[in-house]
Amino acid sequence: MSTYAAVDLGASSGRVLVGHLAAGRLETVEASRFANVPVRVPAGPSAADGATQGGAAGTLHWDVLRLWRGVLEGLRVAGHEHGPVRSVGVDTWAVDHGLLDADGALLGNPVHYRDERTAGVPERVFERMPAAEHYALTGVQVQPFNTIFQLGAAAGTAQLAAARRMLLVPDLLGYWLSGVEVTELTNASTTGLLDAATGGWSERALAALRDATGADVGALLAPVVAPGRVLGPLRPDLAAELGLGGAELVAVGSHDTASAVAAVPMDPSRAAYISSGTWSLVGVELDAPVLTEASRAANFTNELGVDGTVRYLRNVAGLWLLSESMRAWAAQGRPHHLAELLEAAEHAPSLACVVDVDDPAFTPPGDMPSRIAAAARRTGQRPPPDEATTVRAILDSLALGYRRAIRQASALSGRTVDVVHVVGGGSRNTLLCRLTADATGLPVVAGPVEGTAMGNLLVQAWATGALPGGLPAIREVVVASSDLTRWEPTGSKAAWDAAERILWP
DSSP, X not given: OEEEEEEEEOSSEXXXXXXXXXXXXXXXXXXXXXXXXXXXXXXXXXXXXXXXXXXXXXXXXXXXXXXXXXXXXXXXXXXXXXXXXXXXXXXXXXXXXXXXXXXXXXXXXXXXXTSSTTTTHHHHHHHHSOHHHHHHHHOOOXXXXXXXXXXXXXXXXXXXXXXXXXXXXXXXXXXXXHOOOOEEHHHHTXXXXXXXXXXXXXXHHHHHXXXXXXXXXXXXXXXXXXXXXXXXXXXXXXXXXXXXXXXXXXXXXXXXXXXXXXXXXXXXXXXXXXXESSEEEEEEEESSOXXXXXXXXXXXXXXXXXXXXXXXXXXXXXXXXXXXXXXXXXXXXXXXXXXXXXXXXXXXXXXSOXXXXXXXXXXXXXXXXXXXXXXXXXXXXXXXXXXXXXXXXXXXXXXXXXXXXXXHHHHHHTOOOOEEEEESGGGGOHHHHHHHHHHHTSOXXXXXXXXXXXXHHHHHHHHTTSSTTHHHHHHHHHHHHOOOEEEOOOSOHHHHHHHHHHHOO
């Protein structure tokens, strides 16, 4: 039996899981779980050249030191109670980063991707490098929080001027664990600074950023490494403290979606996937990027994956709309249990109200039910009158967004899709899975719930030689280790067609 530890950080919580691989099956145990609570810091004074350290409300940061403490506590449990552990892998969300000074010290907590500091930066960069050229080079979906635009927003700040190294969040944690400074490929491919064809940093994109904003960051970038590579031993003092003597750090799919997609139990030649959580990542797995103008216009991204693959996908706002609605109701003195809301939504009218879940109005934190009501009015619909119908509107709208994204992914890539796989937390939402089958007209296979952690752990097994065979072998273990559920479509295609015409005539 081989044992591995996965550090898996999401937008609202972090975990350390232990995986035991034996006889072709992976058993997982959660060693610890801890909250991930962002914090807003009051705005600082303007820099001499007009750059600012946040807007009037301040800057939204990740509390990375709190996360680091949670990681250490979880790894200590893994090492002392579940060891001996052979290796450790780290995955998190994408695009956000920390800056290190010449001594290797962190210069400040990473800024949260939902902070608004990048307003106007994409437009400035695209004046120097047209958006079509940038896409043809990087293949990256334009999001205002892409790393290239975050770095542009930091131009002129004392922090960026003092920086010697930029590390994306999972690589920052890996650096603290091992002392190794690298940028893992799957996360690097989300930055807007990586050449999608070569897998190396793009001098053209770096020049456009420098010319547009003054941010000259090429020297800050660490070497790019592919997932499935052993990076080296953990720091000796840390390994001894945590009970992880002999453990090594492995470059896994450090973008959590890359790890999740590696664990999708699919035949990639015929399937689409949805990695369903705070965000929903909807797409297909390819051998090469799709860099056409039509693909750019549809806002699809080409993120590099495990074992030489391309995750061709589009971000669809996921269960964030539901979690923010629940938070808003609780703040108004009307807290609810999720299970009760989903049961009530099951009996609410179908497709009574739908919204475009990709509307930028839904991206920031805030009063989500009011925003949904406003979006309904803008399209001539009656807003949901209560909590149950609001939840039903969210889930119907998500399924409709999935329908559209899968159809577009198939058309743009030339890939026929005859089944949809859902992994992650959303795979437990039976109503959402059933609605997705109805909306797409395709069978939906749900599971595994722990897709991200399984992908992380099994890439470690591959890297350390316990699981030869790459991605196909990883997926064989996932199938053997998971309880999968299948839904067949039963809904009315005409009803979903009509709902889609409300949003996209």
